[in-house]
Amino acid sequence: MDDSGGRTKGKPARIGIVTASDRAFRGEYEDRGGLAVREYLAEVLVTPWEAEVRVVPDEEAPIRAALVELVDRAGCCLVITTGGTGPAPRDVTPEATAAVLERELTGFGEAMRAASRPRVPTAILSRQTAGVRGRALIVNLPGSPGAVRECLEAVFAAVPDCVDLIGGPYLETDRSRVVAFRPH
Numbered sequence: 001m002d003d004s005g006g007r008t009k010g011k012p013a014r015i016g017i018v019t020a021s022d023r024a025f026r027g028e029y030e031d032r033g034g035l036a037v038r039e040y041l042a043e044v045l046v047t048p049w050e051a052e053v054r055v056v057p058d059e060e061a062p063i064r065a066a067l068v069e070l071v072d073r074a075g076c077c078l079v080i081t082t083g084g085t086g087p088a089p090r091d092v093t094p095e096a097t098a099a100v101l102e103r104e105l106t107g108f109g110e111a112m113r114a115a116s117r118p119r120v121p122t123a124i125l126s127r128q129t130a131g132v133r134g135r136a137l138i139v140n141l142p143g144s145p146g147a148v149r150e151c152l153e154a155v156f157a158a159v160p161d162c163v164d165l166i167g168g169p170y171l172e173t174d175r176s177r178v179v180a181f182r183p184h
Contacts, residue, residue: 012048013169015041016070016079016136018056018063020093021143024083025057033082036145040152047172052076058084063096071100071136077168078159079136080152083143085127093140094127101131101138105162108139108155115154116147130155135167157181 017037023029038051052074056062063084070076084093098104108130116123128151130139137159141151160171160180173180
């Protein structure tokens with residue numbers, strides 16, 4: 001054991017990626033949102049990491065179950081969801097996330113909407129949120145691959161410090177892509 005939240009040195013950081021999509025869950029639609037998350041993380045993280053991927057239907061119970069499993073059992077230090085953040089009746093990712101969080105971090109959602117708003121007037125309809133469960137940061141993103149990248153760009157500089165503060169492993173970024181801000 002080391003001082004990085006109880007994770008063993010040398011092991012890759014575990015990062016959960018949850019796609020909430022009825023069509024992707026049924027195999028009718030390619031999971032492009034989850035792929036966009038994996039591609040972004042591969043570009044910006046230099047710390048070894050491994051993805052734990054889940055595709056679930058747009059329903060609160062399966063989303064909650066995936067989040068709990070990834071944090072509590074799989075030991076993910078970061079879980080990023082994609083999809084289900086809009087105002088439609090089946091968009092329930094923020095509600096499912098809120099049900100499993102210990103602390104909400106509203107600044108993430110505010111920053112993501114502010115980054116998207118100049119380009120997409122309907123960004124104000126998106127209900128992304130973030131928060132902490134145990135030693136993991138959970139971040140909700142929209143389902144569009146372009147929005148995934150745009151929103152991650154808006155907040156990722158704060159992600160490594162947040163993971164540090166909650167007892168997770170040290171996540172190092174490629175400074176030519178994202179400079180992690182660590183004021184501590």
